[in-house]
Amino acid sequence: MLVNRKLILAHFWLAFAVFGVALTLGAWQMFIRSPIGTWLSNPELYYRSLTAHGTVMGYVFPTLVAMGFGYAISESALEQRLVGVRWAWAGFWLIVIGSIMAVIPIALGRASVLYTFYPPLIGNVFYYLGVVLVVVGSWIWVALMSVNLRVWRKAHPGAPVPLAMYANVAGSYLWAWTAVGAALELLLQIIPVAAGLKNTIDAGLARVFFSWTLHAIVYFWLMPTYIAYYTIVPRAIGGLVYSDSMARISFILFLVVAMPIGMHHTFADPQVGAGFKFIHSAFTALVALPTLLTVFTICASVEIAARLRGGRGLFGWIRALPWDNPMMLALAFSFVMLGFGGAGGLINMSYQLDASIHNTQWITGHFHLIFGGAIVIMYFAIAYDLWPHLTGRELIDVRLIRTQLWLWFIGMIVTTFPWHWVGILGMPRRMAYFDFGDPAIAPQALSVTFSAIGGFILLTSGIMFIVILARGMRAPRVDAGPYRFAIAVHQSKTVPVALNTHALWVALMIVLTITNYGYPILNLALGAGTSVPAVYVGAQ
Amino acid sequence: MSSEEAHRSVEVAARVERRWAAIAVIIVVGMALLAAFAGIHRATMPQPRVETTDPSRIHLSGEFVESNLGSVLEANGNVTVRAIGQQYSFTPACIVVPADTPITLRATSADVVHGILIQGTNVNTMLVPGYISEQLMRFTKTGDYLMPCQEFCSFGHEGMWGKVKVIDKTDFADRAKGGGRLSCVGQ
Numbered sequence: 001m002l003v004n005r006k007l008i009l010a011h012f013w014l015a016f017a018v019f020g021v022a023l024t025l026g027a028w029q030m031f032i033r034s035p036i037g038t039w040l041s042n043p044e045l046y047y048r049s050l051t052a053h054g055t056v057m058g059y060v061f062p063t064l065v066a067m068g069f070g071y072a073i074s075e076s077a078l079e080q081r082l083v084g085v086r087w088a089w090a091g092f093w094l095i096v097i098g099s100i101m102a103v104i105p106i107a108l109g110r111a112s113v114l115y116t117f118y119p120p121l122i123g124n125v126f127y128y129l130g131v132v133l134v135v136v137g138s139w140i141w142v143a144l145m146s147v148n149l150r151v152w153r154k155a156h157p158g159a160p161v162p163l164a165m166y167a168n169v170a171g172s173y174l175w176a177w178t179a180v181g182a183a184l185e186l187l188l189q190i191i192p193v194a195a196g197l198k199n200t201i202d203a204g205l206a207r208v209f210f211s212w213t214l215h216a217i218v219y220f221w222l223m224p225t226y227i228a229y230y231t232i233v234p235r236a237i238g239g240l241v242y243s244d245s246m247a248r249i250s251f252i253l254f255l256v257v258a259m260p261i262g263m264h265h266t267f268a269d270p271q272v273g274a275g276f277k278f279i280h281s282a283f284t285a286l287v288a289l290p291t292l293l294t295v296f297t298i299c300a301s302v303e304i305a306a307r308l309r310g311g312r313g314l315f316g317w318i319r320a321l322p323w324d325n326p327m328m329l330a331l332a333f334s335f336v337m338l339g340f341g342g343a344g345g346l347i348n349m350s351y352q353l354d355a356s357i358h359n360t361q362w363i364t365g366h367f368h369l370i371f372g373g374a375i376v377i378m379y380f381a382i383a384y385d386l387w388p389h390l391t392g393r394e395l396i397d398v399r400l401i402r403t404q405l406w407l408w409f410i411g412m413i414v415t416t417f418p419w420h421w422v423g424i425l426g427m428p429r430r431m432a433y434f435d436f437g438d439p440a441i442a443p444q445a446l447s448v449t450f451s452a453i454g455g456f457i458l459l460t461s462g463i464m465f466i467v468i469l470a471r472g473m474r475a476p477r478v479d480a481g482p483y484r485f486a487i488a489v490h491q492s493k494t495v496p497v498a499l500n501t502h503a504l505w506v507a508l509m510i511v512l513t514i515t516n517y518g519y520p521i522l523n524l525a526l527g528a529g530t531s532v533p534a535v536y537v538g539a540q
Numbered sequence: 541m542s543s544e545e546a547h548r549s550v551e552v553a554a555r556v557e558r559r560w561a562a563i564a565v566i567i568v569v570g571m572a573l574l575a576a577f578a579g580i581h582r583a584t585m586p587q588p589r590v591e592t593t594d595p596s597r598i599h600l601s602g603e604f605v606e607s608n609l610g611s612v613l614e615a616n617g618n619v620t621v622r623a624i625g626q627q628y629s630f631t632p633a634c635i636v637v638p639a640d641t642p643i644t645l646r647a648t649s650a651d652v653v654h655g656i657l658i659q660g661t662n663v664n665t666m667l668v669p670g671y672i673s674e675q676l677m678r679f680t681k682t683g684d685y686l687m688p689c690q691e692f693c694s695f696g697h698e699g700m701w702g703k704v705k706v707i708d709k710t711d712f713a714d715r716a717k718g719g720g721r722l723s724c725v726g727q
Contacts, residue, residue, distance in 0.1 A: 044695045114692055120669060121652050121694055203653055203668050243557055267586040268655070268664055270648075270671035274588035278579065282572040292564035296557070351575040352584045355662045359655050359690035426659030428690040431698040440659065440686050490550050530670035532595050535627075535652050537694060 001079050002072060002483055005390045007088055011068030012383060012390075014092075015061050016466055018099065022056035023462040025049045030415070030455030035436045035445045037452070046432035047112040052103065054115030057371075059134055060099050062221040065379050066175070067091070067141045069224045070168050072386055074145060076483040077162040077231075078152045084144045091144075094137030102130025110538045114430065116214070117182075117190060119206045122534045125194035128186050135179050142172040160495040163244055164231040164485045167251040171223030173506050174255050177513070178220055181212025181262070193534045200531040204271030205524040211262035212517060219258035219287075221371055225334065225378035226251070229298045232385055234486035236327035239305025242297045244488035248499040250297070253290035255505045257283060260516035264349045268358045271530075276520050277351065283516065284349035291342060295335070302331070304489065326401045330381035333409040334374045341370035344420065362423025365416040372458075373412040377405065380465055387472050388480040395472045404468060407461035415454030418447035587665065591672040595650050598624065604648060610721030611637055613713065622721075623647040625654035625667045625689060628696035632723035634703045638712035639682050645675040655690035658704050666691060679706040 002008070029049055031037045040046055075082050082088065104126065105111040111123030149161065149169050161169075185206050192198045230247045234240055241247060263280035266272050303317055311317025322328050344366045347353045357363065387395055395401065422444045427434070436445040498504060524530070579585040598604040604624055610632050611621045619641050624631050626649065637643050647656060649667040656673070657664045665673040679685075689700035705724045715722055 043698050047692070047695060047697075112695065118653055118692060202670065204671050207653075207668065243553065246557055246561075266666075269666045270587055270668055270673040271590055273590050274579075274585050277586050278576070281575055285568045285571045285575075288571075289564055289568055292567065293561060296560045296564075300556075346571070350571075351586065352578050355586070355664045358664045359657065359666075426657060426686070426688075428655075428657060428688040430692040431688075433698040438686075440684075489553070527592070529594060530592050532669040533651075535694070 001081075002075050002389055004071060004075065004082050004085055004088070007082070007085065007092070008068045008072050008386075009390050010092060011064045011071070012386075012469075014096065015064035015068065016383070016469065018056045018064075019061045020462060020466050022053045022061065023459055025053045026057075027455040027459040029053065030452040033432060033434060034448045034452035036449055040432055043432035044109055044112065047114070047430075048106055048109050050430065051112050051114050052106050055102060055106070055131070056099075058115045058217070059131060060095065062224075062371075062375075062379075063134065063138045063175075064095065065382075066171065066220065066224050067138060069227070069382055069386075070141060070145055070172060072390075072483065073164045073168045073227070074148045076389075077164040077168075077485055078148065080148065080152055080155075082144070083148050083151050087140055088144055091137040091140030094140070095134050098130045098133025098135075098137060100130070101133060102127050112537055116210065117185070117206070119185075119190055119193070119201045120203050120532050120534045121537055122190065122194050122201070123537045125191060128191050128194055132183070132186055132191075135183060139176060139179070142176040145169050145172040158494075160492075161500055162485065163241070163247055163488075164227055166248060166500070167223065167227045167230065170251045170255045170502060170505070171220060171227070173502060174216060174223070174258060174509075175220040177259065177506075177509060178213055178216035181209045181214075184212075185209035199534050201534055202524065202531045204269070204530055205521070207266060207269060208263070208272065208517070208520055208524060211265045212259075212513070213262070214265050215262040215284075216258040218367075218371065219254050221375050223251075223254070224382060225375045226254075226294060228378045228382050228385075229294060229331065229334075230301075231485040232382065233298065233327055233331050234301045234305060235484060236385060237302065237305045237322050237325055237331075238308060239301050239486070241486050241488040242300035242304065244491065245495070245499055246293055246297050247488075248495070250290040250293045252499070252505045253293075254287070255502070256508050256512065257286045257289070259509050260512040261287060261349075263516075263520070264354070267351070267354045271524060272520055276516070279516060281349060281351040283512075285346075288342070288346065291338070295338075298331070298335075301486075324398070324402070326384055326398065326405060327381050329402055329405050330377050333405060334377050334381075337369055337373035337377070337409070337412060341366060341374055345370065357423050359429055360423035361427045361429055362420050364429055365419030365423055368419070369412060369416040373409075373416065377408055377412075380405065380408065383465075383469060386483065387469060388478060389483045391473055391475075392477055392480065393472055393475040394478040394480075395468065396475055397468065397471070400464065400468055404461050404464040407457055407464065411454050411457030411461055413454070414457060415451050418450040418454075422447045422451075587674055589674070591674070592670055593648050593672050595648065595669040598648065598650060603646070606631070608721060610723040611635060611643075611712075611716075612721055613716040617641070619643045619712075621645045621647075623656070623702075624650050625656065625693075625700075626650040627652060627693055628689070628700040630656070630687065630689070630700070630702035632702075632725050634705060634724040634726075635687070636705045636707060636712070636715075636722050636724040637679065638709040639679050639706050640709055641678065641712075643677045643679075645677060646672060647675075648672045652693050653691050654693050654700070656702075657688055657690040659686045659688070661685065664690065679704075682706045682708060 105124035111127035306317035311320030687702035
């Protein structure tokens with residue numbers, strides 16, 4: 001039952017529009033710093049573009065997808081009209097205003113600090129205020145998800161919360177708490193300096209605050225993808241979810257262990273001691289657990305679909321899968337990229353191995369493969385699956401959809417594999433220019449060229465995606481019926497309270513954050529003499 | 541499917557799932573133990589201690605004054621290298637060190653966040669203003685290594701490349717005889 005289709009469509013369209021712009025900037029960046037690009041006489045333009053690309057892809061695009069998808073889940077899984085529609089629109093407009101407010105200083109070159117902020121570099125105050133508005137807008141969504149679930153519970157006392165909604169609300173709580181780290185950094189440290197009220201800032205403390213957000217935000221991006229794995233894919237390919245409770249446990253694990261691990265981003269930093277670095281490294285290993293469980297459950301669910309379609313044999317069933325179904329294709333691509341990206345991630349979080357690739361192009365390759373690849377390809381699949389229900393029109397050209405998914409997959413592999421390789425060779429991140437004439441850098445030229453070509457394959461695929469959705473707005477009308485989610489093989493009538501509520505897990509998430517972050521933050525905040533003068537961007 | 545069969549299949553499903561969960565837990569615990577073992581036994585770990593410094597005064601006094609930057613041969617035969625990063629260069633821009641010698645790199649930033657990465661090695665650390673970074677290193681091969689700044693430090697970041705020159709141990713000892721702080725800037 002999708003009532004507020006306009007609201008959901010507005011979120012998706014804004015998400016994909018800004019995605020298109022940021023994707024174009026990304027492709028340009030790949031080109032301009034590669035050997036096939038000509039030397040950019042003003043490198044500052046590169047950093048403007050990089051700030052815009054990161055800010056949109058990191059904060060605006062995935063947040064809007066999660067929000068739009070969240071509203072769709074709330075209405076269709078709970079079969080209940082969205083409560084608080086006006087608030088939802090308010091949240092949407094806050095994101096629009098925040099994005100515009102942030103993008104103007106970026107375009108003027110007054111906020112080229114990258115989406116990771118990097119104080120004591122300080123940009124124009126409106127950039128930071130814009131980001132804050134985007135986050136506040138998304139917090140309205142968090143509150144609405146909670147309220148809607150509460151309303152539903154009152155009407156259905158004791159009933160199991162549908163898996164999609166259970167996971168969706170877990171994701172929203174994760175985001176609410178994750179964003180607090182960057183919010184503290186912005187409100188307590190950066191904005192007072194950017195507004196001219198102070199002129200010194202503790203860069204070490206800011207890095208620790210940001211690490212609180214930086215890692216768990218990845219799991220917020222991941223949530224819609226995992227929800228699609230569990231609750232859309234099995235239905236779309238004619239299968240069943242292998243286990244409902246294992247799915248709930250996976251989402252709970254993300255909620256609890258995604259948070260207290262962010263300091264693996266600061267292994268190479270001088271402001272955190274080795275003890276907390278090790279604790280965070282060990283907790284990061286734990287976060288592999290929900291993914292390993294998910295890989296099992298989804299493969300098993302897919303196998304069920306294949307066997308229901310007549311698949312036989314130990315591996316022979318793979319042939320029986322509906323490979324012409326875009327959802328099947330997207331899932332397979334997503335899993336391949338998740339596998340490679342996950343393996344790379346284990347290296348990044350490793351207490352010892354991190355030093356060999358820290359802040360090299362390996363890292364950029366890694367998160368593009370995981371986020372741009374494994375996660376975003378499922379965003380495409382979600383949009384394709386939901387579109388007929390939102391527009392009341394059919395997406396006719398399935399072949400074009402398949403081509404688009406193939407191109408995204410190929411483009412992502414061609415872009416990120418050489419990217420990882422030059423990282424191992426020690427190529428640093430975030431540089432507008434490389435002197436490929438230097439004999440020590442020349443061996444990287446070929447790999448960087450491949451990455452740039454991959455960037456344009458991705459751009460082509462991204463444009464196709466937007467064209468397919470736009471054409472879908474004018475296609476012949478169709479009655480898509482109610483939007484449904486996959487059901488489990490053994491759908492039990494009751495679910496243990498712990499797997500049907502969030503309170504215990506949210507409490508555990510907060511406690512673990514305090515144990516893993518409390519001491520380092522207090523230590524840095526109370527230790528005097530480490531505040532340093534701010535360096536204002538564009539003031540030199 | 542009779543209800544008895546259904547019951548049995550639920551049990552089979554749960555058993556397979558439990559087995560996989562156990563394997564996953566073993567993998568995770570194994571990884572953490574491996575990291576702990578390598579950290580303790582091989583003493584390979586990120587920088588353990590936190591040291592602070594005031595970037596607005598480093599040029600006036602303390603270990604990072606200009607005359608103290610560069611490489612110095614310590615009495616025990618080890619080498620200490622002191623360096624700073626600032627927008628958009630390292631001082632010294634060319635670091636000279638001996639091969640096959642334990643070296644301690646001590647560095648900090650004079651302004652914004654920078655990073656030091658020596659290509660072809662595992663030497664890789666952040667330079668955060670207000671804090672001192674320390675890295676232990678040892679080169680087995682002589683030659684030139686590129687040392688880019690690996691963290692965005694504003695508009696000139698792409699031009700911030702230093703160099704490390706690893707020379708023969710005896711050559712280094714000869715050059716160190718005169719005392720002072722060594723570097724290969726201008727050579």
